[in-house]
Amino acid sequence: xxxxxxRRYMFSASHRLHSDxxxxxxxxxxxxxCNNPYGHGHNYALEVTVSGPVDESTGMVCNLTDxxxxxxxxxxxxxxxxxxxxxxxxxxxxxxxxxxxTSIYDILQRGFRxxxxxxxxxxxxxxxxxxxxxxxxxxx
Amino acid sequence: MVYLTRxxxxxxxxxxxxxxxxxxxxxxxxxxCNNPNGHGHNYTLEVTVKGEVDPRSGFVVDLKHLKxxxxxxxxDAMDHRFLNKEVPxxxxxxxxxxxxxISIWQRLxxxxxxxxxxxxxxxxxxxxxxxxxxxx
Numbered sequence: 001x002x003x004x005x006x007r008r009y010m011f012s013a014s015h016r017l018h019s020d021x022x023x024x025x026x027x028x029x030x031x032x033x034c035n036n037p038y039g040h041g042h043n044y045a046l047e048v049t050v051s052g053p054v055d056e057s058t059g060m061v062c063n064l065t066d067x068x069x070x071x072x073x074x075x076x077x078x079x080x081x082x083x084x085x086x087x088x089x090x091x092x093x094x095x096x097x098x099x100x101x102t103s104i105y106d107i108l109q110r111g112f113r114x115x116x117x118x119x120x121x122x123x124x125x126x127x128x129x130x131x132x133x134x135x136x137x138x139x140x
Numbered sequence: 141m142v143y144l145t146r147x148x149x150x151x152x153x154x155x156x157x158x159x160x161x162x163x164x165x166x167x168x169x170x171x172x173c174n175n176p177n178g179h180g181h182n183y184t185l186e187v188t189v190k191g192e193v194d195p196r197s198g199f200v201v202d203l204k205h206l207k208x209x210x211x212x213x214x215x216d217a218m219d220h221r222f223l224n225k226e227v228p229x230x231x232x233x234x235x236x237x238x239x240x241x242i243s244i245w246q247r248l249x250x251x252x253x254x255x256x257x258x259x260x261x262x263x264x265x266x267x268x269x270x271x272x273x274x275x276x
Contacts, residue, residue: 002275003238008267049271054242057158058169059234064268065171139273140143140259 004118004139005061006049009071011080014041015095018085039083044100045123046075048108050115062115070112075104097124101132109134142200143258145188148210150219153180154235157224178222183240184263185214187248189255201255213247237264241272249274 017034018027027035034040048071052061078087084095089103105120119133131138155178156170166174173179187210191200217227223235229243241262249257263269 001242001272003241004271004273005238006269006271054236054238057160059156059236059239061238061270063169 001054002051003054003061004049004051005064005067005115006047007064007067007071009046009048009076010043011046011076012041012043013079013082013084014039015084015090016040017094017096019094039085042124044079044097046071046104047121047123049118049120050112051118052115066114067112070108070114074107074111078107097122097128097130098132101130105132105134141190142193143188143190144200144203144255145186146203146206146210148185148187148215149182150185150215151180151182152218152221152223153178154223154230155179156234156236158234178224181264185210185244186259186261186263187244187257188259188261189252190258191255201252206252206255209248209251213251214244217247237262237268237270238272240264241270245272245274 015034016037016039017031018037019030022030048067050062050067054061078089079100084090084100087095089095090099093099093103101120101122104122105117108117108120117134119131119136119138121129121131123129154173155175156173157166157176158169161169187206189201189206193200221227223230223240225231227235227243229246230239233239233243241260244262245257245260248260257274260272261269
């Protein structure tokens, strides 16, 4: 039988929202306080949802230790306690939580082999969250 | 279509062990969860039902009925229990969060008369949960 497993991870990072495609004035108007050149930070909560048949011999969709190890190595190592603007993913893209969601989804989609990736959800603050499923409908 | 979610909490202990695996395999696959003395969690259960709103009652489901079924079929059987030793389906099935969600679905689905079960979500801890939608 098919089940969906969601695991939540915390990481903290700083960023500045600024687009080279816009004038200084337009950046200020578009990003407001988030355009502060010194940057600011968030405690992000990342939720990774994977799905698949529950293996009868283990009772699991995938072994949590494999998911935790992958996320630790490929995602938390890359983003936790970093300035997102200097991380390769954001040399060109603006480090909004939208772009962070698609980047993290792509990393998982490319490398995680133990279960099907359903979606990622990122809470930037308790007031806002973002979900991405690679263009697929998100199941509630 | 309106979706309604009812939440409940229960505390239970469990351990993970497959008698077909060698002791080394059990330890490698299940890690600390293989300790036969068991360990426990405060589980949070969310049961979501869906349906059209009845024009007379204004309800999708009689919440009183849902709560009774939930208490009788799930909480009475699992709250403050050692899942491996006291809940029959876990005599043979490993009581992972995945199997717990499936088992709760199987206990509830035949007992809900008007509402259609949409999703069973079981939180083992605040940072780990499983959703089951009744899919084969």
